[in-house]
Amino acid sequence: MKKENSNPADEKLGALLRASRTSPALPPRFQENVWRRIEDAEAPVKSGEVITWLDALVALLLRPRFAYATVAALMLGGILLGAHSGAQTARHDAEARYVASVAPNSLR
Amino acid sequence: MKRSLILLIGALALGAAIFAGSYFVAQRTTEMCCASPTDDLSWLRTEFHLGDAEMARIRELHEGYLPQCMEMCAKIAAKKGELKSALGSGTNLTAEVQTKLAELAGLRAQCQAQMLQHFATVSQAMPPEQGRRYLAEMQKLTLGTHEQMEESMSGDTGHEHHP
Numbered sequence: 001m002k003k004e005n006s007n008p009a010d011e012k013l014g015a016l017l018r019a020s021r022t023s024p025a026l027p028p029r030f031q032e033n034v035w036r037r038i039e040d041a042e043a044p045v046k047s048g049e050v051i052t053w054l055d056a057l058v059a060l061l062l063r064p065r066f067a068y069a070t071v072a073a074l075m076l077g078g079i080l081l082g083a084h085s086g087a088q089t090a091r092h093d094a095e096a097r098y099v100a101s102v103a104p105n106s107l108r
Numbered sequence: 109m110k111r112s113l114i115l116l117i118g119a120l121a122l123g124a125a126i127f128a129g130s131y132f133v134a135q136r137t138t139e140m141c142c143a144s145p146t147d148d149l150s151w152l153r154t155e156f157h158l159g160d161a162e163m164a165r166i167r168e169l170h171e172g173y174l175p176q177c178m179e180m181c182a183k184i185a186a187k188k189g190e191l192k193s194a195l196g197s198g199t200n201l202t203a204e205v206q207t208k209l210a211e212l213a214g215l216r217a218q219c220q221a222q223m224l225q226h227f228a229t230v231s232q233a234m235p236p237e238q239g240r241r242y243l244a245e246m247q248k249l250t251l252g253t254h255e256q257m258e259e260s261m262s263g264d265t266g267h268e269h270h271p
Contacts, residue, residue, distance in 0.1 A: 008146070021178050021231060035203065039145075046229075054113065054116065055112050056111045057112075058112040058115045058116055058119075059114065060115070061115070061119050062115065063156050066192050071123075071126055074126045074127045074130065075126055075127075075130045076130075077127060077130075078126070078127040078128065078130025078131040078134065079130045079131075079133075079134040080134075081131055082130060082131035082132060082133065082134030082135035082138070083135070083137075083138045085131075085135050085137040085138075086134060086136065086137065086138025086139040086142065087142055089139055090138065090139050090141075090142035090143045091142070091151070091154070091155070092149075093268045094142075094143070094150050094151035094154070094155075095151045095155070095249075096149045097151065097244075098148050098149065098150075098152060099249050099250065101148040101170075101174070102170070102173065102177065102223065102226065102227075103223055103246075103249070103250045107166070
């Protein structure tokens with residue numbers, strides 16, 4: 001509970017203390033600067049579309065479920081393509097070995 | 109914005125590294141698994157879906173053909189040596205050089221005919237459809253180089269000989 005201070009002497013003392021307290025001088029154009037900062041904060045950010053798009057993309061990429069799915073898809077794609085390419089290379093090597101064994105280079 | 113850009117570039121680099129790593133590991137593993145460097149005929153079995161009996165017959169034909177092929181190769185090599193000697197350091201195309209060239213061409217034609225005969229015999233040891241495919245493939249692989257060279261020198265491709 002807040003107590004009401006009705007003592008007139010205390011009121012006088014309080015007034016004296018308030019009067020004796022010196023407030024520091026405000027820097028020049030303080031008010032103008034405050035308003036400018038408020039306006040800057042409220043104004044739409046320049047090139048806002050790019051930031052929004054990029055931030056949204058990054059936020060999506062960093063979502064664990066999406067990140068795990070992407071890593072899995074990349075690994076699967078890499079393995080499938082690599083296996084296909086490896087099989088093709090092995091097939092070509094085997095073919096070249098057979099052709100070299102039956103057809104001398106001087107005839108090809 | 110800068111932070112997002114760095115994260116995006118990092119994520120792309122990580123994704124590329126994961127893809128490339130998976131690709132190369134899978135490629136090397138498959139190459140090592142599929143390759144059988146000791147058997148020259150392994151390609152025939154897989155490419156033309158041949159059974160054990162067909163492979164045994166083809167192996168027999170292959171082993172019978174190899175000494176003939178090597179003999180022809182030795183004859184061609186010897187004839188090339190003779191041609192080189194005949195050419196010597198002269199600048200004229202002598203009658204001897206022309207004879208050696210004709211003999212070399214004859215040997216090459218003989219070797220080629222023997223090789224094509226071997227392909228035909230092998231194709232007959234395969235199921236008909238695979239045999240036709242084998243023959244076409246081998247003719248393309250062994251005669252294709254000459255055809256490409258001849259086509260490139262003919263007028264069809266825009267290259268012409270001027271008198």
